[in-house]
Amino acid sequence: MNPVRFLKIAFLLFPVSVVVFGFYSYSWCMPNNRISAIRFGGHKSFNRITIDLKHKPRYRIFSLKNPSRVVVDIDDCILPQVHQDKNVEGTLIVRVRASQYSNKTARIVLDLKEKNQPHVFYLPPEGTSLHRLVLDVKYPYKEGRPRAFQKLVEKESGSASRLRLKGKAEALLEKNPVRTIEPFLKQTEKKNLIIISDSFGDTDLSLRERNVPPKKKTLFIKGFIEAKGAMDTEKKTENEHRRLFRNKVRLEGKWSPGEKSTHKLNGKKDKFYALASIESDYLWFGSNHSNEDYDFDLYEGYLHWTLGSTEIKLGKQIVRWGKTDQVSPVDNLNSHDFREFIIPDLEDRKIPNWMAKIRIFPGAYNFEGVYIPFFEPSRIDYFGTDWSVYQHVKQDVRDLSLPLYLKEYLQARLVHETEPAKIFENGQWGVRLSGTISGWDLGFNYLYAWESLPHYESFPIKNLKLGDSFSSQNLLDSLDGMALMEEDIEVNYKRSKICGFEFETIANKIGLRGEAAYFNRQSFLTESLTSVRKPVFFYVLGADYLGENDWYINFQFSHQIISGHDDEILYFRRNNVSLNGEISKEFLMGNLEAIVGYHYSLSDESYYIYPKIIYKYITDLEILLGFNIFGGDTDTFMGFYDANDQVFLSFKYYM
Amino acid sequence: MVIFLPFNRPFLFLSILGIVLTFLIFYPVFVSAADLMAIRTDYPLTGTELAQRVYDREIGDDSAAQMVMVLISKSGRKREREFTTYRKDYGSLIKQLIRFTTPADIAGTGFLNLEIEGGDTDQFLYLPALRRVRRIVSSQKSHRFVNTDFTYEDMERRPVEDSDHQITGEEKIGDTDCWVLESRPKKEAESQYAVIKGWVAKEIYLPVLIENFNKKGSLIKKYRVNRLENIQNIWTEIKVVMEDLNKKHRTIMKIRNIVYNTRLSDHIFTKQNLENW
Numbered sequence: 001m002n003p004v005r006f007l008k009i010a011f012l013l014f015p016v017s018v019v020v021f022g023f024y025s026y027s028w029c030m031p032n033n034r035i036s037a038i039r040f041g042g043h044k045s046f047n048r049i050t051i052d053l054k055h056k057p058r059y060r061i062f063s064l065k066n067p068s069r070v071v072v073d074i075d076d077c078i079l080p081q082v083h084q085d086k087n088v089e090g091t092l093i094v095r096v097r098a099s100q101y102s103n104k105t106a107r108i109v110l111d112l113k114e115k116n117q118p119h120v121f122y123l124p125p126e127g128t129s130l131h132r133l134v135l136d137v138k139y140p141y142k143e144g145r146p147r148a149f150q151k152l153v154e155k156e157s158g159s160a161s162r163l164r165l166k167g168k169a170e171a172l173l174e175k176n177p178v179r180t181i182e183p184f185l186k187q188t189e190k191k192n193l194i195i196i197s198d199s200f201g202d203t204d205l206s207l208r209e210r211n212v213p214p215k216k217k218t219l220f221i222k223g224f225i226e227a228k229g230a231m232d233t234e235k236k237t238e239n240e241h242r243r244l245f246r247n248k249v250r251l252e253g254k255w256s257p258g259e260k261s262t263h264k265l266n267g268k269k270d271k272f273y274a275l276a277s278i279e280s281d282y283l284w285f286g287s288n289h290s291n292e293d294y295d296f297d298l299y300e301g302y303l304h305w306t307l308g309s310t311e312i313k314l315g316k317q318i319v320r321w322g323k324t325d326q327v328s329p330v331d332n333l334n335s336h337d338f339r340e341f342i343i344p345d346l347e348d349r350k351i352p353n354w355m356a357k358i359r360i361f362p363g364a365y366n367f368e369g370v371y372i373p374f375f376e377p378s379r380i381d382y383f384g385t386d387w388s389v390y391q392h393v394k395q396d397v398r399d400l401s402l403p404l405y406l407k408e409y410l411q412a413r414l415v416h417e418t419e420p421a422k423i424f425e426n427g428q429w430g431v432r433l434s435g436t437i438s439g440w441d442l443g444f445n446y447l448y449a450w451e452s453l454p455h456y457e458s459f460p461i462k463n464l465k466l467g468d469s470f471s472s473q474n475l476l477d478s479l480d481g482m483a484l485m486e487e488d489i490e491v492n493y494k495r496s497k498i499c500g501f502e503f504e505t506i507a508n509k510i511g512l513r514g515e516a517a518y519f520n521r522q523s524f525l526t527e528s529l530t531s532v533r534k535p536v537f538f539y540v541l542g543a544d545y546l547g548e549n550d551w552y553i554n555f556q557f558s559h560q561i562i563s564g565h566d567d568e569i570l571y572f573r574r575n576n577v578s579l580n581g582e583i584s585k586e587f588l589m590g591n592l593e594a595i596v597g598y599h600y601s602l603s604d605e606s607y608y609i610y611p612k613i614i615y616k617y618i619t620d621l622e623i624l625l626g627f628n629i630f631g632g633d634t635d636t637f638m639g640f641y642d643a644n645d646q647v648f649l650s651f652k653y654y655m
Numbered sequence: 656m657v658i659f660l661p662f663n664r665p666f667l668f669l670s671i672l673g674i675v676l677t678f679l680i681f682y683p684v685f686v687s688a689a690d691l692m693a694i695r696t697d698y699p700l701t702g703t704e705l706a707q708r709v710y711d712r713e714i715g716d717d718s719a720a721q722m723v724m725v726l727i728s729k730s731g732r733k734r735e736r737e738f739t740t741y742r743k744d745y746g747s748l749i750k751q752l753i754r755f756t757t758p759a760d761i762a763g764t765g766f767l768n769l770e771i772e773g774g775d776t777d778q779f780l781y782l783p784a785l786r787r788v789r790r791i792v793s794s795q796k797s798h799r800f801v802n803t804d805f806t807y808e809d810m811e812r813r814p815v816e817d818s819d820h821q822i823t824g825e826e827k828i829g830d831t832d833c834w835v836l837e838s839r840p841k842k843e844a845e846s847q848y849a850v851i852k853g854w855v856a857k858e859i860y861l862p863v864l865i866e867n868f869n870k871k872g873s874l875i876k877k878y879r880v881n882r883l884e885n886i887q888n889i890w891t892e893i894k895v896v897m898e899d900l901n902k903k904h905r906t907i908m909k910i911r912n913i914v915y916n917t918r919l920s921d922h923i924f925t926k927q928n929l930e931n932w
Contacts, residue, residue, distance in 0.1 A: 117747035117772075121707045124700055138716075138746050222759055271931065304931070311927065320787040347784050361927050439777070441790055504790045511792050546792055550799075589726070589904065590802030619734055620759050654759035 031104045033057055033077035036130055038098055038108065046119075047093050049135040051108060053077070056131050061120055067094075068112040072120070072135065079106040092116055092137050110135065221655075223251040223277070228650035233627070236643035238399065239392035241285040241385060244340075244646070250299060251655075252277035271306040283339060289395055291384045293339070300352045311359040316352045319370060321432060321445055322515050323504040326599075327558050327580055329517035329538040330445060330500030333370060333430065335378040335452035341387045341641060342599075342608070343628050351376060365435035372428040375420045377493060378452040382415045386644045389470075389525075396472035409484055413460055416488035420450060434502075441504040450493045451523055457490040459529040466527040468635030469570060494533060496521055514541040526568040535563040542581070550586035555579070571637045577602040591617045595626075599638065606632025606639040622652040698834075702820030705836050708860040709853075710815050715889050715915035717743040722910050724803055729903040736761070736801070737911075743919050748772070749812070750924035754932070755801075763932040767924065781929045788926045797847035804876065804897040804906040808847055817844035818851070825857075828864050832857045848875075856883075859890045875900055887915045 034054040041048040051057075051074070058075040079100045094111040101107035110118070116137050123132040230244040256273040279299035284292040302315025322331040326346050336349040353376045360367045381388035384395070397410045420426040428450060434443035462483040466474050500517040516539035523531040542556035558578050565574035579602065584595040597610040612626025628646050632639025700708075719741045726734040737757040743750050748770040755764045763783035770776050780791045796808035818838040826833055833854040840846030849872065854864040865878040882894040891913060898905045922928055 115746075115772075119711050119747060121711050122704050124704070136711075138744060222762060224759075306922075306931065309922075311931075318786055320785070323787075323789075347786065359927065361925070366927065506790060506792050509792050511790065513790075544792075546798065548797060586802075589728070589799070589902075616760070622760065654762075 031076045031078040031106075033074065035074070035077060035079045035098070035106055038096060040093075040096065046136045046138040049093070049096060049108075049110060049118075049137075051133040051135075052129075053131040053133060056122065056124070057133050059120075059133060061118075063115075063117065065115075068115045070110040070112060070116070070118055070135070070137075072108045072110075072133070073101060074106045074108070074133070076104050077106040110137070112137070218255060218257055220254045220256070221251070222254075223249070223655045224652055225249050225655070226650060226652040228648060230628075230646045230648035232643075233645045233647055237392070239288065239395040240643055241288065241291070243286050244648075245282075245284045245286075246340075247280075247282045249280045250277055251279075252300070272304065274303050276301040285385050289384070291381075309361050311357075311361075313355075313357040313359075316354050317357070318350050318352050319355060319357060320347075321430075321443070321500070321502070323441070323443075323502045323513040324515050324540045324542050324556060325554060325581070326597075327540055327556060327578075328515060329540060329558075330443075330498070330502055330515045332447055332449055332452070332496075332498055332517075333372070335376050337379040338453075339379055339381055339385070339387060341644075343610075351379065365433065368432040368434070370430045370432075372449075373424070374422055375426065375428070375450050375493065376452070377417075377419060377454065380453070382489075387641070391470075391472070393472045393475060397476075400472075400476070402476070406479070406484075414488045416490055417454065418490070418492040420493060426450075439505055443500075443502040445498075445500045445502075447496075447498045447500070449496050449498060451496045452493075453523065454491040454531075455494045455523040455533070456525060456529060456531040457492050458487070459489055460485045460487045461529075464528045466529065466570075468527075468633075469640060470525075470529070471634065489529075494521065494523060509545065511544045512542070513544075515539065522562075524562070524566075524569045524572055526566065527570055528568065532566055532569065534565065534569075537561045537563070544581075550590075552582075552584045554581040554583075556581050571635065571640065573603050575603060576637075588617070591615065601632070601636065601638060604632060604636040604639070606630075606636035608638045608641075620654040622650075622654075624648075624650045624652070698822045700822075702822045702836055702838075703815060705822055705834055705855060705860070706815045706818070706820040706838060709836075709855055709862060710812065712860045713889055714742075715744075715887070717741070717917065717919040718913060718915045719917060719919060720910050720913035722908060725907040725909075726803055727905045727907070734758075741919055741923050743921075743924060752923055752929065761801075765929045765932065767926065767929045769924065779926055779929055781932065783932055786930075788929050796845060803908075804899045804902075804904055805908070806847065809876075809878070809897065813838075813840075813844075813851075817841055817846075823852075826854060828854050828856075831863055833863060836862075856890075859883075861890050861892070886913060889915055 032055055036052040036054065039050040039052070041050060051072075053074070057077065060073045060075070061070065063070050079098055092113050094113055097109040097111065099107050099109075119136040119138065121134050121136075123129070123134060125131055226246075226248045228244070228246045232240065232242045235242060252275065254273055254275045256271075258271055258273075277299040279295070279297060281295045281297075282292070283294075284290060286292075298316060300316050300318065302313055302317045305312045319333045320331060321333060322328040326342075328346065331346075333355070334350045334353050336346075337344070337351055338349065342349070353372055354374050356371045356373075358369045383390050384392065386392075394411050397407055428448060430445060430447035430449070432443055432445035434441070436442070461475075461479065462485060464475075464478055464482060466478055497520040498517055500515065502513075502515045504511070504513040506512070516537070519536040519538070521533040522536045523533050526532055538558070538560045540556055540558040542554065544552070544554040546552050556579065558580065560572070560576040562569070562572060562574050562576070565572075578600060580597075580599040582595055582597040584593055586593045593614045593616070595612050595614065597612075599608040601607065607630070609629045609631075610626060612624055615623040615625075626648055628644070628648065630638050630641040630644055632642065634640060634642065719739070721739050722737070724736045724738070726736070735757070736755060738753055738755045740754075741752045749768075750770065751766075751768040753766040753768075755761045763781070765781040767779040767781075767788075768776060769778075778791050780789050781787075782789070797806050799805070800807055800810050818840045820836060820838045822834050823837050824835040826835055833856050836853045836855050838851045838853065840848060840851070847869075848867045849870040850868040852866040852868070853862040855862050861880070861883065862878075863880040863883070866874055867876040867878070869875045877898045877900060879896045879898075880892045880894070881896060882892075884891050884893050891910065894907065894909045896905055896907050
């Protein structure tokens, strides 16, 4: 080709190319979509913004705070001057703003009266309708009427103003018309029942039951029967008990008169109920010089009212404070049954006490006040069982070759308990403030209480120096030169002031909890077999994790600090650091559970390990097989019970 | 010397070579296009839109229901559990309380589930024996809900954006016309399933059959609605069955009684109320 001719053609084609290319580029760059209208609608349960568009939109939605806004960016979209409904007073949406945010993005902003997350969905063209992007802002409360109308109803609730209300409401609704909207969910024209039947599933359940109204019971009875047998794994001391049998039967009745007079499902009415339970508890240690206890008593019995945001509970009850498991320094409202030491779980050891409890929860916070008029000591045995304070000293003395006067003297010693008089001033009281801040459940409490464990005021053998721990042999070895007084072991109970803190939260997939308590004084047994009182600070930090395949791990670290620690104190050091918790796994769809519980003292290397298997295949029946294993030196808290390792089997049937 | 060439012109040779190379380069695209052509795409709505409609379908501002669950083992042994459940919408967030009423060994056990901003959930458990409310970790999604065949993931609302959705057909389940919706959870959704295939009843946007596939592509669980009722203008699953195909274990969940929009008190969804049993 002639180069001159080529240049001429190129010169002519260039502007044409630019125009053609430019046109296509422009067309390509121009947003494809176009907003035709922004409409405002409503319904009794939500406000609706409908954006009409030429094409199906691509959009993003996000929220902004202060003030609350919801922003919708529609990509590849142009916003011409479109019809926009004005804002309507009395709705959750203050106004709707629309603008061309960038060349290819149209932005619609919903200014909201309060934080809300709208439902957003797309509707395809239908009939004369265009493509639609719909934002439903739901009322977050009650019936979903416009707030102004709701307030009006609340204000004008008196019957005398019913006519006036009707007029105002109608006027308001007229002013804020609830527009007819296109139904998102079309009402099917079929019958109101679809039964999809084939061989899949199960047809044993009678479908006719659905139309039977629920039984409205006002009296609920439940309870359980529990039988436990335990046997020592080996005989370590001459007079120890090698067997244990315990039988508990508890029957509980709950009367809720409101269940009949109100609709059971609405949950709105103020709630009153009365609860009473009786318990039969038989405990036998044997077989050698057996020891048995039997109690038949009112277990719990209280009246409960919920009146708006106030709750009152009067009667014999159990109140739990604190967050940690098994070791809970702030949980001091109920005394414990220590006749089996700490083998029963913390919850099963608790003894109900007479209390008046009020709880007020006006908002996010919860205030609780408790008054306990009558002191209830923890239950312990002083003599004659493997778990008692002086264990089998009287039997040991009887069997040993000792002078007769000494045998008679030691066997005649008794414990004389003095409990606080039942007067108003001797009541115990506590307050607790709790609430949740940013996912942290926090609680602060103060308790003006009595120590539930005894304070040993005097021991009849004076100037006793036992050494590191109590045992029959230690006692007899220490008798030389001691003054044997003809008096009882004097025991009383001391006041204690306790300030506590508790927390619970979740971090990632781990539950975290903890407690800390300061006791102004706590009693500790010394080697003279009398008590001293020391200030104590005690904290526990714990974590638990529920893993895949039904594994559960609970781990707690506890640290007890005895201020002004005295070397004469038995079993406790100045710093008592320990680990406790459990590891468990479920099998057979939860019908079988294997658990290993542990309590290990880092301070003195004593331990208590309790592996067990729970079998729940039969409905309402729990079968439990396990071991309780104690270890450590005899001068340690757990090691003191080293001879009491046992295997146990229990059956618990719920009624 | 004459060298035989199939093409006597280099241009022709280069052209054919170019066509072959082009075909080879774009072969995967042609295959994909052919695959796409095999899938019908002229549905009136996309998979995501259908999933959104399922998510947004009307379920009332609140509801209260008495329900029964029957756990049926491989050998046919049945265990029954009854519970009451309360639900209330707070904007786009939902609060729910579940209280077991039978059998006796779990009676009184309560779960409080509070959705909070940001897609998280606060969960609390009340065990009557503990006598206190315990904050629990939002359970592992694949963990069974109170030892039934439903996992926590099966019980929760799946956000639409957590999965890719596609309509793959239209079928009848019983007499009900359904869309077949395949949802593939995204990695960040941490789902126990690789594919969730649902048959969504047309017009009411309610899944009546769901098949759950694991990451190996095996069908592991099957959910079926056996009975639907229109109660207070809300289509309600009255009886559903979840079957674990590996364990041959089934859970039937049935509504004995349900009411919607009764203005449930906010107090129901508090820790204080959870403690009151």
